[in-house]
Amino acid sequence: QAEDGYRMWLRYQPTADTQLRSQYQQQFTNIVQPGDSPTLQLAARELATGLRGITGQEIATPDTPTTGSVVFGTPESSAVIKSLELNDQLNALGDEGFVIARREYRGKPITAIAANSDVGVLYGSFHLLRLLQTQTPVDQLATQSAPAVEHRVVNHWDNLNRVVERGYAGLSLWDWGTLPAYKDNPRYKDYARINASLGINGTVINNVNADARILTDQFLEKAAALADVFRPYGIKLYLSVKFNSPMLLDGFETADPLDPKVQKWWQERVKKVYEYIPDFGGFLVKANSEGQPGPQDFNRNHADGANMLAEALEPFGGVVFWRAFVYAPEQGDRFREAYDEFMPLDGKFKDNVIVQIKNGPIDFQPREPFSPLFGSLEKTNIALELQVTQEYFGFSYHLAYQGPLFTEALNADTYAKGEGTTIGKILAGDVFDYKHTGMAAVINPGNSRNWTSHPFVQSSWYAFGRLAWDVNLTSSAIGEEWLRQTFSNDSDFIQPMQEIMAISREAGVNYRMPLGLTHLYAQGHHYGPAPWHDKSGRPDWTAYYYHQATEDGIGFDRTQSGSNAIEQYHDELTNKFTDPDTTPEDILLWFHHLGWNYQMNSGRSLWQELVHKYDTGVAQVEQMQKTWESVKDYVDAERYQRVKALLQVQLRDAKHWRDACISYFQSVNGLPLPKGSPEPA
Numbered sequence: 010q011a012e013d014g015y016r017m018w019l020r021y022q023p024t025a026d027t028q029l030r031s032q033y034q035q036q037f038t039n040i041v042q043p044g045d046s047p048t049l050q051l052a053a054r055e056l057a058t059g060l061r062g063i064t065g066q067e068i069a070t071p072d073t074p075t076t077g078s079v080v081f082g083t084p085e086s087s088a089v090i091k092s093l094e095l096n097d098q099l100n101a102l103g104d105e106g107f108v109i110a111r112r113e114y115r116g117k118p119i120t121a122i123a124a125n126s127d128v129g130v131l132y133g134s135f136h137l138l139r140l141l142q143t144q145t146p147v148d149q150l151a152t153q154s155a156p157a158v159e160h161r162v163v164n165h166w167d168n169l170n171r172v173v174e175r176g177y178a179g180l181s182l183w184d185w186g187t188l189p190a191y192k193d194n195p196r197y198k199d200y201a202r203i204n205a206s207l208g209i210n211g212t213v214i215n216n217v218n219a220d221a222r223i224l225t226d227q228f229l230e231k232a233a234a235l236a237d238v239f240r241p242y243g244i245k246l247y248l249s250v251k252f253n254s255p256m257l258l259d260g261f262e263t264a265d266p267l268d269p270k271v272q273k274w275w276q277e278r279v280k281k282v283y284e285y286i287p288d289f290g291g292f293l294v295k296a297n298s299e300g301q302p303g304p305q306d307f308n309r310n311h312a313d314g315a316n317m318l319a320e321a322l323e324p325f326g327g328v329v330f331w332r333a334f335v336y337a338p339e340q341g342d343r344f345r346e347a348y349d350e351f352m353p354l355d356g357k358f359k360d361n362v363i364v365q366i367k368n369g370p371i372d373f374q375p376r377e378p379f380s381p382l383f384g385s386l387e388k389t390n391i392a393l394e395l396q397v398t399q400e401y402f403g404f405s406y407h408l409a410y411q412g413p414l415f416t417e418a419l420n421a422d423t424y425a426k427g428e429g430t431t432i433g434k435i436l437a438g439d440v441f442d443y444k445h446t447g448m449a450a451v452i453n454p455g456n457s458r459n460w461t462s463h464p465f466v467q468s469s470w471y472a473f474g475r476l477a478w479d480v481n482l483t484s485s486a487i488g489e490e491w492l493r494q495t496f497s498n499d500s501d502f503i504q505p506m507q508e509i510m511a512i513s514r515e516a517g518v519n520y521r522m523p524l525g526l527t528h529l530y531a532q533g534h535h536y537g538p539a540p541w542h543d544k545s546g547r548p549d550w551t552a553y554y555y556h557q558a559t560e561d562g563i564g565f566d567r568t569q570s571g572s573n574a575i576e577q578y579h580d581e582l583t584n585k586f587t588d589p590d591t592t593p594e595d596i597l598l599w600f601h602h603l604g605w606n607y608q609m610n611s612g613r614s615l616w617q618e619l620v621h622k623y624d625t626g627v628a629q630v631e632q633m634q635k636t637w638e639s640v641k642d643y644v645d646a647e648r649y650q651r652v653k654a655l656l657q658v659q660l661r662d663a664k665h666w667r668d669a670c671i672s673y674f675q676s677v678n679g680l681p682l683p684k685g686s687p688e689p690a
């Protein structure tokens with residue numbers, strides 16, 4: 010069957026294992042729909058479509074359960090669910106959790122999906138379909154689950170002219186020109202389904218480099234139409250706003266957050282927003298960062314700015330995601346800045362403010378140590394911001410499953426309350442007394458037919474959603490789930506492909522910036538290499554600032570003898586990072602400036618190891634090519650060819666990265682290539 014990738018992981022193919030398929034055919038013959046709230050209708054439709062596809066048989070819709078019924082609902086909406094007495098389980102699962110139970114009902118085997126809310130039922134329905142799509146045996150279907158993180162939000166960097174910043178998958182999904190009149194665009198609904206299938210419950214639809222016009226009636230009316238589509242899927246709509254909107258929209262002379270007139274302006278605008286969108290989620294704000302306006306322009310701090318907006322949103326239950334991505338060229342070490350600005354404000358933010366922090370201290374680099382704000386902001390609600398779109402991973406041309414990066418961030422140990430205080434636990438609310446937590450990911454869907462352009466960017470979107478639901482999942486388990494649903498359950502496909510899922514991110518680190526090098530990108534586009542020492546322009550936007558390569562050595566000294574950024578971590582880590590010998594080698598040059606002859610664990614010198622890593626990265630891409638070619642028979646022609654072609658591009662770029670970086674560093678250190686190194690391309 011032709012496959013253009015539009016359906017993502019919701020393909021609902023007939024179960025290939027014939028024995029299992031006949032079991033599914035017996036156990037899933039019909040669905041019994043409870044009430045008809047919009048959300049329950051969606052669950053019914055999804056189950057009917059999914060079960061029909063998976064079993065290959067028609068799915069009946071009787072009024073009462075029979076053999077092979079799927080019964081779903083809340084104890085309130087379904088008398089059958091109520092009679093199953095699942096309350097003990099449900100009590101522990103909150104608003105969004107669900108139970109999948111296998112029961113006998115009046116002597117007939119049924120499957121029940123129960124939850125405390127309609128959206129929980131929808132999540133349970135998607136989960137059952139996930140279990141069936143991944144060929145789970147019938148006796149292993151019973152389960153229960155609730156989300157770890159409260160706000161599971163996708164961020165779009167979509168401009169109002171439909172150009173997507175760092176998107177690489179076509180124009181924005183939001184066709185402002187035809188909204189609000191045409192809100193039945195099937196893309197909107199399918200977008201919401203895709204997110205709901207992962208339990209994502211919020212979307213910020215416009216760019217953090219915000220256009221003030223998003224708060225005008227003209228755009229609010231359009232945004233409200235989208236919110237109407239997303240609502241039954243349990244997805245709240247949020248907007249990125251520009252901090253000086255009162256100046257831009259209404260000619261105010263100031264946007265000082267302590268000015269009562271400014272406060273009133275925001276209160277009135279927020280009221281207006283809620284007239285359009287009664288369940289509006291809140292604002293996302295990028296302030297005093299990369300030229301965006303913010304409270305510091307008026308000699309106020311981040312808390313003053315965030316609290317003003319929070320106050321306006323509070324009566325309606327909205328929240329403010331206030332970003333911690335801040336830096337300025339005057340700062341000595343960009344690494345330090347977010348911590349230095351935000352730590353003094355810990356405890357000063359209102360309850361409905363959530364500080365949204367990128368995983369690393371700089372900017373979504375292929376590998377970063379975690380931002381020291383995690384584990385340090387004890388009295389401020391926090392959210393983790395990840396990037397699905399591949400701004401620094403070869404756009405939508407390179408294959409780079411981000412599951413390993415995301416789990417690396419979640420499993421990072423902050424030592425905030427002793428060993429084992431991982432970021433995942435902090436976000437799950439198990440460590441500090443937070444009122445709210447969140448996980449956000451910058452995703453890239455556009456009007457590319459398959460949403461993300463490179464088919465494997467879908468896997469990172471998938472991984473984000475699954476991890477926001479359950480921070481303890483492993484990247485390989487998620488990768489396997491995704492492969493099974495998106496391509497094939499055949500073990501001859503899964504096994505080799507698991508290797509691709511495991512190495513693709515590391516390959517990207519190796520051929521671009523191994524051993525803790527960072528930000529060697531050409532300015533602006535962030536695609537290709539430019540490690541050279543460009544002395545014009547902003548220093549913190551040139552590669553030299555990051556690698557500091559000289560004749561003597563390479564790396565950024567962030568120990569006591571340098572910027573001392575390591576002091577921002579808890580003692581265990583500060584101590585560890587003080588000494589190059591105890592600093593993990595994969596982040597070594599983040600913290601140390603070392604001689605080219607520094608001895609690595611492998612016995613190689615730093616220079617030899619660097620070259621070795623670059624070569625390894627290129628070899629890994631070649632390996633991915635071979636593996637992909639070996640699974641040809643399991644993949645439809647369209648996706649096979651596309652990925653194959655893109656891997657060729659990736660190999661070209663990997664060699665380019667390797668050769669550009671190595672030859673530049675050679676021009677600095679004058680060292681020959683280690684013996685046995687491959688010739689430059």
Ligand code: GCU
Nearest residue numbers: 174175217218295334372400
């Ligand atoms: C990066 C990216 C920008 C983006 C910024 C942000 O710097 O290159 O395009 O606006 O991050 O996260 O705000």
